Amino acid sequence: EHADLVVPLPLDPLHSARVIAGLGLDVLHYVDPQADAYTMLLASWRLAPLQISGGGIAATSGLSNIDYHLIAEDWETAGGEKRFSEKLVRLPGLFVNATPPEPVEMSTTELQRRWRLAQDRNTYLCPQPLDVLTAEFDPLIAEILRLDETAELLLIAPERDSWDAAWGRRFAINHADVAGRMRFVNVRNRSDLLSLLCAVDVVLESPAWNDAMLAFDCLGLGVPLVTLPGNAARSRRSHTCYRQISVFDCVAYHSADFVDTALTLATDKRRRSVVSHAIKSRSHILFGQKSSFDAYMQFLDRSIALPADKVI
Template identity: 35%
Template sequence: MNKYLVEAQALARMGQFVEAGERCRKSISLGKDLVVAKRILAACLYDQGTMLATAGGLFDEAEQCFRQALAAKPDHVDALSNLGVILHTHKNRPDEAIVLYRKALALDPSSVRIAENLAKAEYQAGEFDACSATLLKLARRNPSEAAGYLIREALLVRKVVPDDAYPLQIRASIASKLDALESGDARMASPLRFPSTYFPLSYHGIGNKEMNSRLANIHLKAAPSLSWTAPFIANWKGPGTRIRLGLASAFFHAHSIGNTSRGLVERLDRSRFEVILVRLGASPRDAMADAIDASADRVVTVPADDLQAARETIASLELDLLFYQDIGMEPLGYLLSFARLAPVQCTSFGHPDTAGVPNLDYFISSDFYEVENAQDDYAERLVMIPGAGTLSYYHRPPAVKPGDRAAFGFGGEDRLYLCPQTLFKIQPVMDRIFGQILERDANARIVLIDPAREDLRPALERRLRGVLGDRMDRVSFIQSLAYLDYLRLVSCADVILDTIHFNGQNTNLEAFHLGVPVVTLPGRMQRERHTCGIYRAMGFMDLVADSVEDYVGLALRLANDTEFRGRCSERILRENAVLFENEAFVRQVETALGTMLGERLAEKSAGHRDGAA
């Protein structure tokens, strides 16, 4: 081996990969030891790319290093794999990643890690049949984690529903696969290795209590350690001078959960409560994150990749009550909720669906959100805050000057029907609503927000085009906007179209702040009734429809009858104060939390008496 390569190896050992690569290129330019030089060059470029990606988050630069490594050594398995990770995780290019992963697996068929990444990319690309096959192979290849792969395979649910029949069809498929898991003996040694939640199922307008409870029990059968109990629980005798309350989420930043949690962290009575913020993994740092942290008595961040360490960290706080701000939106919070980390554990509307987890005690809702016998939809005990239009102390959004329609590409004659929800909330019933509006209003423009991620927009466009045909040219997608620009867009709307089966919350509060009317059609479950509950709190029910036909009629009237729209806007502006910075809501939550603790103490006391008898 020539001197340049000897120097290259020495430099690489010191982490000087750029300099080492230069020595390799010198050897190649001289025609010396070409095979070895290319191998060492590929290794240097691979190590440089890995360092750029993991230490610096410099994914563009890392991509180039991995591509150069593959140019030097096309069969470099790790370079193929890591380039795939960059493309599907950080660049939203899963199709390209799939090609790389499959090439890497052809070279190293035994790699579980690469196969797991392939399954994730196939799901992201919408290749569900291929993803299913990959997951089933993984279950056979890695039996200690088989249950995790089989649960994921059972829950291969398309985020954008392709047609009306899909929600029932996919549930029948899931139920059959859960049957097999219940009767089998698949295990899951590391639940965080390849986790899944029920998240996409919550948007279909169908109750999930039975399915989510079955899913939870399958998790417990496959990984009994999930029900771990904090050591202090056995000797807990009730709160001390103050109730030690933990508020837990992975989304305490500029996010819908940050918006709805911030006020509670700030306003809880510190003479009664010690408020500990439990961050589930590191989250983005922004003004919202800083404000929430500054309002807490203490901030604790648990590791996102070590379930037992996360449990032990929370257990060490010896909380009286653990309040998950959301469950089901990400895996760590879901898996933590299986453990008994506090004497009382509850959740609320952050993700408004029952979790079905035995150790989750209460679900906090509003009587304005629930129908009679609503408890039937919850595995948790339902606690209803009376008269709450929103289950948060919600800070009023900033004031903005009215937007300029032309800045968003619209003319003065256009009537803007804005549906600003994330695209997977738009169920097939909305397609028909859009179609009727476009048919009956020649100047109508349906305006949607394009998040520019995953396969959401193309999947929705395919479905919409099948219903709307030529009218599709009056559906406009606006790229995600900076927050103040988004509020200006909302101010331009003639009417906001609330999504059926899963209403808006933050988006509708922002619209009401600006006096922009929202048409809604409530269903049975809480997530279908948020906007109706908000209107009830304002004492204004004129825009709550009782049928699809009524919904369309109200939307058309708002867009075309300026006097009617003006009256509705004035009423909303006059009544919306009840939705923002509502101190009474915080006091009601404090009472509810105290009642939960009282019930837990009574149960504990009764258990001791029964034991003594």
């Protein structure tokens, strides 16, 4: 509804390339060139004078015909330009015009009953897809379960049972002593996800991969999300959100700190309440931001007016 023109593309990539090239675009923006083989092939061709990427997985495409990659200014650390074949453009703010999650109108008792949570257990949740819960993350999960004898870890059941079985086997082989305190739950829709976030004590995310939408949901609901930022943008989205609201209680700086932070928030209910209130009271800062959009439009204006090598 916000586009001047919508052009359906055929399934044949060569035909699609001809259609796009025929539009006479000044700039062609791929949100995520690596989304699939079809998009990757299109992005490998020069279909507009200036071609940019950004808004997807925040990693280089490695394609010579993508000129710029756009990210939020805090997503990459100093020197992050070396990880991109494209010229890196840092935009102020979050580079996402997010909206706050719908409030969950359920009591604590109702949430516990809905997700079958025992009152005498501390509940941790890893709601990310299993393929981003890498083997390097396993020891952190296992250590939390060992140090908190009342802990239960919830994972979202994947659509394909093979993922469930493969991940479970890997974890059980290396951490058999605590593998029995993990449980897969079925999340059918967004309403389910939001209620699950509110039901648990702490949400954990993989240091290898952050999901910006998960951060917006957790922080918008006042749910502590423990994060361990790395050097690359893909592991710094949640940290950037915490920087925006100036709350750092859930940000860890090394593996042991990640474990300690999660344990403290889950076992010290008063501390969790204080942190939750701090997050919730400032989370409005994250939503409806325009600074990235304004900077993006200015970048496009400069890009159209100048040769590609003179834009920045």
